Amino acid sequence: MTAELVRGQNHTLPQTRLEIRISAGSPVVAGATLADESGTVRGPEWVAHPGAHRLPGLEVSRQAAAGHRLAVDLEALPGAVHRVTVLLALPVGTGGPARFGATAAPFAAVTGLDGTEIATFTLTGLDAETAVNALELYRRQGAWKVRAVGQGYATGLAGMLTDQGLPGAAELAATIQEAVARSLARSVAPAPPRTPEADRVRQTSGPQAPPPASSGPTAPSATGTGPGTGSGPGTGPAATDPALPTAAAPTSGTPTPGAAAPTGPINYAHPRRRPSAPPAPPPAPEPAQPGQAPQPVAGDATGWSMDERLYNQIWGMFEDLARAVAAYRSAVDFAESRMGQELDRALSDPRNRIGGAGDRAREEARAKRDELTARAREALDRDLGQLAAEAAVVEPALPAAYAGWDNPVWHAHRIPMELPMALRLGDLHLPERADLRIPLLVRLPLERGIWVDSGRTASEAAALMDGDRLRRLAMETAVLHAARLLSVYPPGEFSVHVIDPAGAAAGPLAPLVDAGVLAGPPAAGAQGVASVLAHLTRRVDLVQMAVRAGAADSLPPDLDTGEQLLVVNDFPHGFDDRAVTQLRYLADEGPAVGVHLLMVADREHASAYGPVLDPLWRSLLRITPVADNHLADPWVGHAWTYEPPVVPPGSRVLEQVLAAVTTARRAAGR
Template identity: 70%
Template sequence: MTAELVRGQNHPLSQSRLEIRISAGTPVVAAAALGDENGRIHGTDWVAHPGAPTRPGLEVSRQAAADHRLAVDLDAMTDAVHRVSVLLSLPAPGGVPGPARFGAVAAPFVAVTGLDGDEVASYTITGLEAESAVVALELYRRQGAWKVRAVGQGYAGGLTELLTDQGLPEAVQLAGSIDEAIATGLARSVQAPPPRTPDGDRSRQAAAPAVGPDQGGAVPQGAPGPVPPSYGGQPAGGPGQGGPQPAYGATGAAEPSATAGGPVDYSHPRRQTSAPPPPPPAAPQAPPGQPAQPVAGDATGWSMEERLYNQVWGMFEDLARTTAAYRSAVDFAESRMDKELEQALSDPRNRIGGQGDAARESARARHAQLVGRARESLDRDLAQLVAEAEVVEPALPPAFARWDNPAWHAYRVPMEIPMALRLGDLRLPEAERIRIPMLLRLPLERGLWIDSGRADSVDGSFTDSHDMRRLAMEAAVAHAARLLAVYPAGEFTVHVVDPAGSGTQALAPLTQTGVLAVPPAQGAAGVTEVLGRLTQRVDLVQMALRGGAPDALPPGFDTSQHLLIVNDFPHGFDDRAVNQLRYLADEGPSVGVHLMMVADREESGGYGPLLDPLWRSLLRLTPVPDDHLADPWVGHAWTYEPPLVPPGSQVLHQVLTQVAAARRAWNR
């Protein structure tokens, strides 16, 4: 469980080898200083900085950057070292173009993680104004054990003042050598990080692979950055960056692997990121003192589609970070007020009378002032995000767009698979005006579970069980229709199992347009036939691939991606059918067979632990707004909103009619 610290709070460390991740949103200098039991730095060789990035047990970055990863090995520290302080500073004028004070940028975020990437503690540094250097946090030794403490002590005099306060006699000389190392380091670099406006406008780094929140794993070395949320069946980890599985985390990008011996490739493709992507379009110049005007596609990427994808997740990161900073500031204000009231009223003589009332009023006034300043900062960031959303949303391609986007009216069956698919929207209670598209990478790497058993939505409204089943099936149809629409003709096939026929009305868009390969299977016999056919397909393809002979597949073998929609589970399913479902969920995605379950977890409880691996392997979605998506990056519970087709709209019918026509032409 990640400890989200506030200023002055500490947390024990159970590991000695750690990584400290820094995300500042603007280029900053990262350093680490060793201190004795009194916190004093004994000499310049006790500081790891860009000019001397390695010290015993320490390694820091060589340049100023918006994101850093610092390596710490506490076991390698000498007995004289009792404290490791993480220092951040803004580059001196003439180094990196950017702000001169931390108050002009988003609050820096610092996280301590193990080597496995799991966060131990995190801290959002709020309350900075004129400071240009800050002691972010410190690792300190106490009675033979190490702890981490959130410090957040800022210095308006920059690194020189900070190092002097730490007791370093050569503070001026060392600060000058760090500034020189940054300046010469940037001169050597191939490409400096893109600029960030004082108002917090983002610049995405080219090193970060374009991988969505559904992919788990640690961010590869060389591509630092926050970890996005995961979308798991259970609230995790606290996405994002990330446990909805691990996070809204990125996996290392690699070349798509070709299947030897034939044209069929069932491996999951990755985008190559070895060369720098094309530069994003330049934003229009804003009037002095005003934030830059947002531009659709201002992130890095190989194509406009990839730039928009990265921009959407950049918006997610910005909203997560600014909301975390606001919540942290509010928590700090409340804890400070509680402490002031406790101190003022500890004397019984102050508990009654005018002196006690004055102390209470003073504490509450300071609390209101701190919260008001935090809200002003949040509102400023939200206004910029709202402006960005207003230009990004209309520019999204159909695969990323809502059903009411005009892009669908100009829809044509695509010639290639898009890189991602919109599964709905994400929002936070502090930012009701902003909806962040939830994008899932394609091809699918895991199945979907549409929950038909939740009866309450986050707005307090109640939906009975019959309506929930109907809404869940309509949501499943909308997701399946979008998948059919974004794949080229003949490259995506949908099968439906509806044992009792209860989904007939919701399935009408699929059945009436003719996009299904065969009518929905009904009854126990229909369930057995469909599951047997798809299970056999998985076995056949796996044997061909493991034998290195994909060309040995039968002539005319359908190489498209397959999706099985299962309605009203567990009705019509016996133990053998349940095991086949588990097999499809585990083994199917690697060979292009995917599962979409429409089910109530409680109704399926009779199968006990037999189903637990199945539920864990699926990405849980709901047909009503629900705040179940956990974000281990900053600990938010995001509210998921399903992608609804506007009432009375014919867009679904029109799109599926085109898909069916293209499929018939392809089959001829």
């Protein structure tokens, strides 16, 4: 049975040798990009287009045409490839339409080699766009799926390739259009109108998928540890900036644009790692019964360590949940819109307004709406059930840095000797299934500061809460984050400073003070504020100068070069203009040299400074001490509900973790 997809919906592919058929109302350029697990296209050699139409496991047309066949052999793709994106673009300077909105909606079909349709997608809603991502074939838990994307770009091929992280996107886009313009790729006239009968005839001919290629790595590719580009318009939740990992570009065997596919192996080793052996492949999921999804396995993503695999797997779950809910919401909106259109057509005839004709039309329209909605909900429940099963396997396997405070891993936690990849700041969920929660992970070292919003206007729940209680919750949340950071850094490589001008946070700060893990007593009063800010500003200045001069050995011996965290309570109380300027300087320049901010503040209390503090607020990751739906994902822009971390009632896990920090420091002589 053919799956008729709507934008955002996915469907499991039953086979790996496929054809993708494109039908358009006028000649278009068809191509495809290969991307790693983070969605990044590593270079021009990962793009198949009319000027370089063949890659291992992938072949596209060499001409601009109204009908295309793309051959795909998923098993022959390089091991580093986790996503194939089919792209369409309007040729430039051929006299054809200048935008997709001026031609018939393109149609895409994924078929088997025998022509049997597996999934179809009509790219509706395009207007000023001149390039569009039509479909994605992506690997998930050892299986391949197809997703209907339909993301258009008014900026054309250059904008689309740039969005996928391709270096030199504008140059490659110009190369593709030049190939079309000089008739390297001939423009073919539109095909006859598409009909099911004609499709069945066309399916019996055409290019077959290429045989499996021998090129490509023999082991899973390494994924990097630096910030990535993500797979959508942003790099993480819109207000979060937890960057996805990227993989290193090939360092050998790299073909040039337009050249033949490489015949030798490509080295995908990460340049910043020197392993003695390639990473072990992720555990394979247990074979699934026919018609059933494979059993989830913790750490089934690629990576050099289990932590890296789990990190990548969590981000895959995050994306899958976002897109599954987007498909459901899109289907429900379509059902409602279709019902309205059918009612308008039926009731526009005056004869249907008398008697039972109008009532029957309403009942039929509502019945169709309910059927479509029920089918969409069934598909969503299936996807949510699979993700819930995966979450149930992944959560118990998480290391302490990724785990919730209720995870037993904390009771056996030992301070590590190496910094983990990421840190958990809380959980995210959507209203379609609130019990399915995805850990919110941010990369380490922190790339931006954190702001715990203690204002009553932060959310509806905050507005109903007593102001003193809300401020205490905000500070308790900040203490939990500071404790977690202390517990995942090697001994002596992370210090915490606290500014509490009025001494209002003595209660929440007690666990840190009692454990003796702070760099000094919490600073109070204007003098204390000035002293701490001057100390950290000096550190930023000295480290910056040493880095720029290449003279790290010249730093003063008393300078602590470890990571520093400044916790600020009740900002801007106790801050004068100079202190505010220093704080903004630390927010802007500190993260690059290891100084980070964790602020507990109500933005309204700082309104006296006017817009001068707006850049400060925008530079920080805003989280809340109570649940609030203020974060957005980079794929479809859902409003995700953020749940702050909490310690189970009656648990002494926080005291145990801080005691372990103290013990590790003493053992290391710090």
